[in-house]
Amino acid sequence: MHRGKGMKFVGDSRVPALSERKPNIPKDYSEYPGKTEAFWPNFLLKEWMVGAVFLVGYLCLTIAHPSPLERVADPTDTAYIPLPDWYFLFLYQLLKYTYASGPYNIIGALVIPGLAFGGLLLAPFIDRGPERRPSKRPLATGFMLLAIAATFYLTWESVVTHDWEAAKAQGKIVAEAAIDKESPGYKVYEAQGCIGCHGAELSGGAGGVALLDTNLKPEEVAKIAKEGKGGMPAGIFKGTDEELKQLAEFISTAKSK
Incomplete structure (x- = not known):
């Protein structure tokens, strides 16, 4: 140390000499033979190969077991019971x-x-x-x-x-019916709220049976509409006799394609 003007401190233990500083170099992993590998391309190649195997496996599953599709969504079917994933x-x-x-x-x-x-x-x-x-x-x-x-x-x-059986039945894909939605009978069917249980296509649902190909006579349909049958209670139909006749004739002649 020199005193006076231009004082200098040399070898201060609190400040390491620049010549003694070591660069911040990570460990040489070559000291672990057989336990390391290059990230590119060795490690990534293994990851991609494993991912490819799983991808092919999933594709095979989707081909062997297709997704269980249901019928076209019907917003008028208020009796439909949804089930989340x-x-x-x-x-x-x-x-x-x-x-x-x-x-x-x-x-x-x-x-x-x-x-x-x-x-x-x-x-x-x-x-x-x-x-x-x-x-x-x-x-x-x-x-x-x-x-x-x-x-x-x-x-x-x-x-x-x-209720898996009811869920399967309500989602079953059926042939589109040849229904004249402009007919007076369908207008009555719609106005009386029959759509809520039997669907806009008369294909039925969780709340009611299908009304296609019933092979019922108009008199039989009218009786069921007034008195009920099975899960359908009596007194649901609130229309006039003329409307009941139109509804009964419409349902008795409703056929699937």
């Missing part, structure tokens, strides 16, 4: 319970799912402990197990309580 079945089942449906629909549709997903989003801020073992994190582990159990239970309940 499997990953939404637990929410679908939740909305069937008393305090999550009807006037309480907001609870089942927004409040309960909002609390669940909100808790999941806030989990990193609520549980900030350093422990990683599940046994050392009882709250986080407990809530996660509860959520998984509830999801599995609701999904299972939705599957076992769904």
Whole structure:
């Protein structure tokens, strides 16, 4: 160290000499023979090959098992019972319970799912402990197990309580009927609300049977319209005798193509 003007400090231990600095070079991974490989093209090539195998597998499945198509959507069929995809079945089942449906629909549709997903989003801020073992994190582990159990239970309940036979029948593809929608009989059919159960194409649904090719006489149709039959209660038809005659003749002559 030289004192006076132009003072200089040499070899200060707090500041490493520039000549001693080492460049920030990562480890030489050649010291791990057989355990490393180049990202391009070796690693990516393996990933693409595995992805290609799965893609071909999925394509084979779609060819061997085509998607189960249903009939053309009919907005007039109010008796149609929809079924969401499997990953939404637990929410679908939740909305069937008393305090999550009807006037309480907001609870089942927004409040309960909002609390669940909100808790999941806030989990990193609520549980900030350093422990990683599940046994050392009882709250986080407990809530996660509860959520998984509830999801599995609701999904299972939705599957076992769904009427699969009725769902298959209501979605069955039928030939388009040769229906004259401008005829007086169809106008009565539409005005009396028959569409709600039997559909705009008279193909039926979950709430009513198909009215095509019934082979019933007009008198028999009129009797059923007034007195009911099976799941159809009496007194649904509210029209005049002339309208009943038009409706009965229309249904008795309705044929599929």
